[in-house]
Amino acid sequence: MKTLWRLIDDCRGATAIEYGLLVALLAIAGLGVLVTINTQFGSMWSGLAGRIPSLSG
Template identity: 40%
Template sequence: MRALIRSLWRLAACQRGATAVEYGLILALICLAVIGAISSVANKTVSMWNNVATEVSAH
C-alpha cells in the first residue's frame, strides 16, 4: 500500500505529465477554433450556392 501511495505522489509531482496535458489542451482549443471557422465558411458557401441556384432557376 505504501508503494502505491509513493507512486501516486511521484506521479502528482512529475512536471512532464503536466506539460503534456497543457499541450493537449492547447491543441484541443486550436482544433475547436478550426472547426468553428470551417463551419462558418461552409455555411456561407452553401448559402451562396443556394442563391446562385435560385437565380438560375428564375431565369
C-alpha cells in the same frame, strides 16, 4: 512516503497535458470556422442556383 512526494513534485506530465489542451482548443476553433464557412457557401450556392434560370431566359 518519499515516492509520493516525488510524484507530486514531478512536472513532466504537465507539458503533455498543456499541449493536449492546446490541440483540443485549436480543433474546436477549426471546427467552428468550418461550420461558418459551410453555412456561408451554402447560402452562396443557393443564391446562385436561384439566379441561374433568370440568367438563361
